[in-house]
Amino acid sequence: MKNKSVFPFVAVVGGLIAFGMYKAFTVFPTMPLQASVQAESVDGAWNGLLIVETSIYALVMSFLLYCLVMFRAAKREEQGDKFDRSRGRFVEVAWVLVSLALTLSLAALGAHELRALISDPSADIVVEVHAQQFSWEFYYPETKQYGTKLFMEKGKRHRIVLTSKDVVHSFWVPEFRVKQDAVPGKAVSLILTPTVTGKYTIMCNQLCGWGHTDMQGAVEVDEHDDFVNNTKASDF
Amino acid sequence: MKGFIVALVVGLAVMAAGSYFLVEPLGAQAAAVLGYLAALLSFLALVGGGKALRGYADGAEPPEAHDWTRYFSFDLDHKVIGTQYGVAALIVFLFGGIMALIMRLELAHHGLQFLTLQQYNTVMTLHGISMVVVALIGTAGSFGNFVVPLQLGARDMAFPRLNALSFWLLPPAVLLLLATPFFGGLDFGWAAYAPLSVQGASIGKMLFILAFITVGFSSIFSGVNFCATALTMRAKGLTWMKLPIFSWAIVCTAVIQLIGTSVVAASLIMVTFDRVLHTSFFNPALGGNVLLYQHLFWYYSHPAVYIMVLPGFGVLLEVLPTFARKPLFAYPLAVAALIGIVILGFVVWAHHMFTSGMWALLKMPFMINTELISVPTGVVFLATLGTLWRAKIRLDSPMVWALAIVANFLVGGLTGIPLADAPTDFHLHDTWFVVAHFHYTIMGGAIFATFTAFHYWFPKMSGKRLNETLAKVQCGLMFFGFNALFIPMFWLGTHGMRRRVADFPAWMDPIQLWISCMSLVVAASVLVFAYNIYRALKDGEPAGDNPWEAKTLEWKAASPPPHGNFRTPPTVTEHPYDYGVAV
DSSP: OOOTTHHHHIIIIIHHHHHHHHHHHHHSOSSOOOOBHHHHHHHHHHHHHHHHHHHHHHHHHHHHHHHHHHSBOSSTTOOOEEOOTHHHHHHHHHHHHHHHHHHHHHHHHHHHHHHHHHSOOOOSEEEEEEEETTEEEEEETTTTEEESSEEEETTOOEEEEEEESSSOEEEEOGGGOOEEEEOBTSOEEEEEOBOSOEEEEEEEOSOOSGGGGGOEEEEEEEOHHHHHHHTOSSOO | OHHHHHHHHHHHHHHHHHHHHSOTTTHHHHHHHHHHHHHHHHHHIIIIIHHHHHHHHHTOOOOOOOSGGGGGTTOOOHHHHHHHHHHHHHHHHHHHHHHHHHHHHHTTSSSOSSOOHHHHHHHHHHHHHHHHHHHHHIIIIIIIHHHHHHHHTOSSOSOHHHHHHHHHTHHHHHHHHHHGGGGTOOOSTTTTOTTTTTSSOOHHHHHHHHHHHHHHHHHHHHHHHHHHHHHHOOOBTOOGGGSOHHHHHHHHHHHHHHHHHHHHHHHHHHHHHHHHTOOOSSOGGGTOOHHHHHHHHHHHHHHHHHHHHHHHHHHHHHHHHHHHTSOOTTHHHHHHHHHHHHHHHTTOGGGGGTTTTOOGGGHHHHHHHHHHTHHHHHHHHHHHHHHHTTOOBOOOHHHHHHHHHHHHHHHHHHTTHHHHSHHHHHHHTTBHHHHHHHIIIIIIIIIHHHHHHHHHHHHHHHSBOOOHHHHHHHHHHHHHHHHHHHHHHHHHHHTTOBTTOSOOOGGGHHHHHHHHHHHHHHHHHHHHHHHHHHHHHHHOOBOOSOTTOOOSGGGGSOSSOOTTSOSSOOBOOSOTTOOSEEO
16 A cells, blocks of 8 residues: 555644643533532543544544645646545445444443433432423422422432423523423423532523523532521421 | 515505404414415516416416526526525525624623623524525525536426526515514524414514425425436436436435425424414413424424535535545445435434433434434545545645535534433533534535535636635635634533523633634635625636536536537536546
């Protein structure tokens, strides 16, 4: 094979591209604070994808650059090499098989994490979240309390039961990663296990009308004692 | 112009009569629908559709206009229609771009600067829908119409009158969209999710739905036309495996238009019924189903991104061999990949609905199907890289633009995988990560491809050459501005920046200001583009019949091609990309 220099070129330039991206991802972390068990699943899948995609990007870009550097026409009349089609057959088959295998393994990784997220519906605490244009309301059916703020207990599995009074809304706390639409006419559940105490913002993530931008709510994750204290009043 | 004014008067008269005679709650919405239908029909009749229909019934050849007025009439020549599409796409592109700049001005700093939330929603929705229209017609409508019959060696499209109708449905739709801010604005984004789209008495929302349906019909008609043309009008000797890849891509696009668009048109007609006749397809208060709308909408609107991107792939793979001076690598496999994308494209729609509340296990097959689509898309990259391998690359302006598509679409494709992957999509869905991703595919892929196609075929269409330096400066500016603009948006998206909101936390300020500045760089590149066209049309040097030394049939016709395209019907013997020297 002619043009053997492609191997060292792709190794060096591709390596530099990949290293640069890796550095960028460490200086600017790709995800915010990880504050729930579910976020660990999501970030696991995300980090796996990040490694594969960085490698593919570096490989393709360095190969493209090699072609642009090496195969330029010096004079307009120059013509490229016309191969017999059979010489490319091996590359075609290999490319399709490799990309198929890679895709299926990524899908398998995703399916694995997806199963972890949806398979177990059990929960310690149930909270109903009622969405409407343009506010959130929280209801704890076990204690029959209403809240204007979502209190959660660190380390406990919460089932968030979402309903909507008017249009489609969506419940999202970036630090918890998972999100779920609130659909009028049906109740949809979301399992959340917060792991880091603190105050976060619930954002409506589905365009729900004029006030969508301002449709935000507060969530507070507490240790057991604080959680009990904060939810002591009949409504809070 | 006369037709337009008469149609406007007729429409307003019907609308006024309707709102007087019809009783609320039927009144205003029904009057708007009837008024629009009356205006649309009278507009089409007066712009020349009536004459064309009468001529068709009598079996007479249509009369030929040869001055500039033909571009404003119901002309049947595919080259005129292609030009009409191109100019329309450019106007809508400028409008959508201005909407984008207004948004960026508002988003330069946290808090609300000069827009109300209502106005922001309207501007954002108009930006979305107008750019969707541009992406749908920019390459397929203009260059598809102009180039495909030439590449097939045909005199015209199979159904010239239907072709003219496809185009003339667009101006009323665009005017309707322009009218929406004056009739209460839009609060639902271009996806018009129910039940938000069936609620509220705003006439603007009704007009938006009507415009969407009109564009849908235009798209269906042009899909029929391209399929029929490619099936029946190929030159002697032009077998399917000798068909230029751009024509293949347009045929694949047309198949999606045929199968998919009818579904979205139907669902929007159901929305119209819900609004006007108080049926309850999607209104949960009356027993309707909210998720049904999303399924119907995405059943079209995911394949719709392939309506936008497949012509782009076609342009890319058409341009590469010409400037690499080499045959297109893996041509049969690339054709198979285009067909594969069409088929797979119809079984992935619910990846837009991973967080919608649909049955949890349904996420699994849609996740796997969606990820599988990276195999045929990967083949497009294989064809690209294989064609560049041991080529003799000429860096003329179309090639520079084509290379920009490759770099952009690589990012667009790779960032699609975390969105196809259900667990990561739970976090990324409806954030700016999605916004950046689809701008990388639709703007970085499809719109850059429209510019590629423009620089490649403009000499054929006009007979004039563009300035190469200006073309490359524009490409460089747009490529830099585009990437500098959207890369930070991925990061903001994962860190909590939602889609379709007018405000954000104060800590994002420096990044948002940077993005706003970069949007001006993209705007500047469009000005360079406009100047380049002006310069070329005013005193560009003559292009000659085949400035790029390409081998497909359109370069065998004169520049610009005369009515009927070829003096004698061409015959095809060799492969379209038979460049290079045997080794």
